[in-house]
Amino acid sequence: MLKDRIMLGLVKFAKGPGNVGVREVAKPAVSAPDQALLKIKACGVCATDLHVMDDTFRYWPPVVLGHEFSGEVIETGAEVADFKPGDRVVAEPKTFVCGRCDVCKQGKTNLCVHRRAPGWGVDGGMTDYIAVPERLLHRIPDGVPYDVAALCEPLAITVHEIDERCGVNAADVVVINGAGPIGVLSAFLAKSAGASRVYMTGMARSEPVRFKAALALGVDGIINVEREDPVKRIMELTGGLGADLVVETSGSPAGIRRLAEMARICGRITCIGLCPADEAAISWNTAMYRQLDIHFNFSSSYTAWGKALRLMASTPLDLRNAISHHETIDNWERVFGDIREERAVKAMFIPADEISAYR
């Protein structure tokens, strides 16, 4: 019987760099009337998971990693009203928010400093089961597979910033700085939202996997920054005007330095990527003379999740192109290595009993 109550999870088991491994953990149960128990179907690996591993993001060990999961409802608490066993769902990473601070009262719970989410604040999705409060659930539209649905959290971040806050106008020329998963999804979102042309910058090692994914998801041209000057190239491509919108996803100080130079007069810059250090330089006077609007974004809104899911169902593009790996957690070291070496776009962990569907 004990076997039924134990499962394997990818766990950050102690403070300090490293200290990650596949461990036996207790299978969760519905422990409050508002909870739903999910069978995990897919869980994406995020840079946050690597930061937790490296001890550069806050976390409370031991904790199962992963906040980008999709799953099937298998059991519900007495007060769960809108979901039932068999429903296909994703869940926002806001398991605990205080509800009392200024931003919580404004409904911007993603910014609550007391927030705790799966994968670092509570047990996450790199395992077989998870229990989550009903208020965090969103239904996956018919026809959207579980692995694509697990892209909802990063896609919702791009929706929240690029669509809801900063805005893409019809026929905008957009530059995406950086070719990682958020860069690729930002490009997809900008194109879906009406950009006329989307260009991406990236490093040479992103060429085989990430550039290919970006081109399949709507990018019109890629600038390898090791081979050509991205500012010069963007000016050539825009008839000397610059981009209407520059989206920073690289977190690279060298890339951030040139953001303002790629934007047109009265253009916009939006920053989605975290940097290794707290300080990064931009061309201050260039930004001033061009009267740029500069935005920052952290996490996503409730409304962005609904939009991201509708977009998954309606897009003519195939979001499976954003997924480079389907692996079980046994292979986590190779997967994390591929992400660090930029040989991955989004990597998905699939529970061992579901992986045959992807082979």
Ligand SMILES: [Zn+2]
């Ligand atoms: Zn994430």
Ligand SMILES: [Zn+2]
């Ligand atoms: Zn709060």
